[in-house]
Amino acid sequence: MEQHEDDIYYCNDCDSKVKGFHRFCHNCGAYLGSDAEQIDVFNNRYLRSAFIFYTIYLFVCLAVKFTNWFTSYDTLFFVEIFLALVTIYFAWINRKTIKPVLKFNNFDPFILIVVIAVAIVFSTVINISINQINISVFRIDTSLFEPYKIYQAPILVMIYSIALMPALFEEIAFRGVLYNYFNSFLDERMVVMITGFIFAAIHLNFFSLVWLVPFGILIGSLRRKYNTIWYGIIFHFVFNLTACLIDLHRAGELG
Numbered sequence: 001m002e003q004h005e006d007d008i009y010y011c012n013d014c015d016s017k018v019k020g021f022h023r024f025c026h027n028c029g030a031y032l033g034s035d036a037e038q039i040d041v042f043n044n045r046y047l048r049s050a051f052i053f054y055t056i057y058l059f060v061c062l063a064v065k066f067t068n069w070f071t072s073y074d075t076l077f078f079v080e081i082f083l084a085l086v087t088i089y090f091a092w093i094n095r096k097t098i099k100p101v102l103k104f105n106n107f108d109p110f111i112l113i114v115v116i117a118v119a120i121v122f123s124t125v126i127n128i129s130i131n132q133i134n135i136s137v138f139r140i141d142t143s144l145f146e147p148y149k150i151y152q153a154p155i156l157v158m159i160y161s162i163a164l165m166p167a168l169f170e171e172i173a174f175r176g177v178l179y180n181y182f183n184s185f186l187d188e189r190m191v192v193m194i195t196g197f198i199f200a201a202i203h204l205n206f207f208s209l210v211w212l213v214p215f216g217i218l219i220g221s222l223r224r225k226y227n228t229i230w231y232g233i234i235f236h237f238v239f240n241l242t243a244c245l246i247d248l249h250r251a252g253e254l255g
Helices: 045-066 073-093 095-102 109-136 154-183 188-201 209-226 230-250
Strands: 002-005 008-010
Touching: 045 073, 045 154, 073 095, 073 154, 095 154, 109 209, 109 230, 154 188, 154 209, 154 230, 188 209, 209 230
Parallel strands: none
Antiparallel strands: 002 008
């Protein structure tokens, strides 16, 4: 790690600006060497911030899953807005590190097409498999669309709730805010794994870990490789949108 000017350090591998106490480059993941201050992880303010942020998310998700407070989308709507505001707040106070990944860096139409195609295939395989397991093993036939039928534009509300909001704000939360917190003191490959696991865990469904963990790791890998969260947002949106369309087709809502 080289110091080019007062208090400004640069990674030897990619020449990105880094802080003196960082042990790994936030851009390329390279070890910064002995010049970086060996911080105490347990007294690290980034780790504390990550813990607070994730705890808020986890508490809200636990309340939704294990209480009767949120029995309709009318109440879940406010949960979505609350989590979105929490995410925006943490992103704002970390805007200097979040801003670079909010840009569509290294945009490539071919990569975008591949991301969309993989998301469609992945979602189709997962959702058809889950439906078959639910019917053949658990003798239940669940519907994503059913809770939204009471609204005037149920399909739009469903897509907004299931596809748009999670894709946008979960990616800002996990591949933006939390990713950057962990990336300040961990190797970036480890950050991809950690954020993938905690993303899967927040869904509070043990069986879904089978596909949610690879899902999170894949999106984290896109974040690491292209230094942007937009490929992940698009992948997440298309994945969830495909799930919605499959469910709508099964419900006979697409004609």
